Amino acid sequence: MTTANAEMLDQIKSGQGFIAALDQSGGSTPKALKGYGIGEDAFSNDEEMFALIHDMRSRIVTAPCFNGEKVIGAILFERTMDGQAGGKPVPSLLWERGVVPFLKVDKGLEDEADGVQLMKANPGLDDLCGRAVAKGVFGTKMRSVVNLAHPVGIKAIVDQQFAEAARIATHGLVPIIEPEVNIKSAERDAADRLLLKELLAALDGWTGAPVMLKLSLPAEAGLFQPLVDHPRVLRVVALSGGFTRGEACAELAKNPGIIASFSRALLEDLRHQMSDDEFNASLGTAIDEIHAASVA
Known part of the structure; x- marks a missing residue:
């Protein structure tokens, strides 16, 4: 096992946090974009659609609050793994922040x-x-x-x-x-x-x-x-399986030892139109709530 893998193993095994699911793929991407405030009239083919969802994910993983202190891992879609955020390959950027990369x-x-x-x-x-x-x-x-x-x-x-x-x-x-x-x-x-x-x-x-x-x-x-x-x-x-974030966090807190790996419940309040300050504050609130339920 490499040193990086041993450190990642330790983060997943004992890290006090949750795993973000950022792996919406072909079928679920239009729904995720709609929730983010981008309608289907904003893209005319799969390439444009995936470029828009990549921009959303890049904004999430480069946000100051998205780090290994509360987010111990992130599940990526194949195109996200192959892409860049903040000028770096996404898996490398994540691990620099203490977030262990997984792939759907x-x-x-x-x-x-x-x-x-x-x-x-x-x-x-x-x-x-x-x-x-x-x-x-x-x-x-x-x-x-x-x-x-x-x-x-x-x-x-x-x-x-x-x-x-x-x-x-x-x-x-x-x-x-x-x-x-x-x-x-x-x-x-x-x-x-x-x-x-x-x-x-x-x-x-x-x-x-x-x-x-x-x-x-x-x-x-x-x-x-x-x-x-x-x-x-x-x-x-x-x-989260269709629960709202509040519902999912309440259910999670009843199950000690299980941590979150939420997708919709993590992203539900984020909108494309937000300023960076608004976006980071909203994401930070979601991370805090899901983290609290995961370590309850």
């Missing part, structure tokens, strides 16, 4: 089957992991979705996530495994419990270095404590 590596979701959406096939994963390592990235993130408490579907999701995690780990990267339970599901609590059972079984059979888990906040507070305490789990982080 999945290629989106399959159609629902057995109550879940598996990840699409990802033949380019090894090449992408190699590029990420070369750019100083510490870990990866990949997302699938659980909509119903279907035992076969949930087992399939966990099996797929851990199979991909094994590929990722061969590159020396730390995988974040994200089987998101839809918080609007009528079967949310039952799905949480099935997911917990399958994750514990997969972790007990895992022989590599510790992994990370990114989960929806459970319907029953404290349900995921066995995952927080598991020796093969480096850190459990939570997505």
Whole structure:
């Protein structure tokens, strides 16, 4: 392990903060831009759209409050990893500030089957992991979705996530495994419990270095404590999953040992039209609130 990787590992393992999710990709980018105050009439193709979202992310990661004191990591979209902010490659800029860079590596979701959406096939994963390592990235993130408490579907999701995690780990990267339970599901609590059972079984059979888990906040507070305490789990982080920041922070604070990895809840008050002072103040407030809930 390199010195940088050992320092990053320590920051993720013991840092008192949260992980920012800045990884909106093709399908979710127009919604993220709309929330930021930029309508679809502002771009006419994907290149223009991605340039606008990159400007937004650059503004976030170069803000004075975006540093390792409260933000211990950030998950990047592939184009963000390849881009620059403040005149430097984004992963390098982040780590100079004490923020550990991660990369979203999945290629989106399959159609629902057995109550879940598996990840699409990802033949380019090894090449992408190699590029990420070369750019100083510490870990990866990949997302699938659980909509119903279907035992076969949930087992399939966990099996797929851990199979991909094994590929990722061969590159020396730390995988974040994200089987998101839809918080609007009528079967949310039952799905949480099935997911917990399958994750514990997969972790007990895992022989590599510790992994990370990114989960929806459970319907029953404290349900995921066995995952927080598991020796093969480096850190459990939570997505906001459609909750407002206030709701997500309140739910997070009920689950000791889990820290935030919010996207919408982090960005919800930021607007393109803000002055730099307004933008930095608004981002600082969001960071303070999410940090407080993460260390509660």
